[in-house]
Amino acid sequence: MLFVGDDWAEGHHDIEIMDASGRALLKARLPEGVEGIGQLHGLIGERIGRDADPEQVLIGIETDRGPWVAALVAAGYRVFVVNPRQTFRFRERFSPSGAKSDAGDAHALADMVRTDSHQLRQVAGDSDLAEAIKLLARAHQSMIWDRQRLVARLRAHLRDFFPAALAAFGEELAAAEALDLLGQAPDPDTAMKLSLAKITAALRHARRRKIDERARKIQDGLRSEQLRLPPTVQRAYAVTVSSLVAMITTTVEQIDYLEQELTGHFHEHPDRAVYLSQPGIGVVLGSRVLGEFGDDQDRYAGPKARKNYAGTSPITIASGRRSTVNARYVRNTKLIDALMRQAMAALAGSPGARAYYDRQRARGLPHNAALWHVGNRLVGILHGCLATRSLYDEATAWGHHTAAAAA
Structure with a gap:
């Protein structure tokens, strides 16, 4: 197994290759483009063997788009997207003083995929049409x-x-x-x-x-x-x-x-009917939501994972006897904007969504918080429809909420 940290910049990439024991095998600065990616393939091949399985190479990088990342995925490497905030926190383990360098970030990324790859998100296998x-x-x-x-x-x-x-x-x-x-x-x-x-x-x-x-x-x-x-x-x-x-x-x-x-493009996608069946979604909002969620069927382990990625689910902060539930502020702004627009439109088009919103307001929640709850519920409904390849059904989506309210 080889673990590669790739700290990218506009014109170059700082690379560190690490073995399973955490020993740095190589540090290099490679140019952007065809020349750089060719050099990286050569450096990896020299250390793992040209006939080895590319999946034995794990690469950590702080972006999930661009021709460089596409070339890494096409080569068969396992590429993990690391949030810059995660890199910053992880770097503090090696540099309590706060010192920072591109080579140091490459080292942190390599060590992160070595020890915590099970906690990181692998680059999604979305189709070219979804991209x-x-x-x-x-x-x-x-x-x-x-x-x-x-x-x-x-x-x-x-x-x-x-x-x-x-x-x-x-x-x-x-x-x-x-x-x-x-x-x-x-x-x-x-x-x-x-x-x-x-x-x-x-x-x-x-x-x-x-x-x-x-x-x-x-x-x-x-x-x-x-x-x-x-x-x-x-x-x-x-x-x-x-x-x-x-x-x-x-x-x-x-x-x-x-x-x-x-x-x-949207009408060419096989999931278009599922998205258009959702309340409050038309072609433009459907395109935004589909594009940001992607169409990789294995990307989200369940509805909770999709809600977490969407940023609609709350986060709990519990310590000792104190526990608070807060909104999730680190999120995809383009996706959450589309989902909140969908939730607002769904209040007029879906009786179930409207009743759910009214119950949240009856609890004392303000408009935005109640709308957030509706959006979170709609993301879960969308996940279920995509997982089962079924169109939205009002009774199925909100029937249990209606029964609980009546009881």
């Missing part, structure tokens, strides 16, 4: 967050020099007609000259209803009296607004493009 769905879903979600940040910046600029625009568009500042009209008239002087015909055309292009009424409301808002800044300063603000509107428009177009690609 593609995860990448597209993450890009789609990040792009939506970027749009929200850009809209917030646009709102801040308008509040500083053109509050009439905020009054005219209200909470629909990111709507298609608002971006169209702000692109044509990014300052108060130009906006006051916008004709009713142009405003109507923008609303019609955005496929809005009650066009005449909305057009008059927008025109009245844009022509309302407001305090003015000096012309030079106002012009600078107008240029900034035009730039932000162009960025938001492009971002919206790319969000639509990514959603189309994501939808196509």
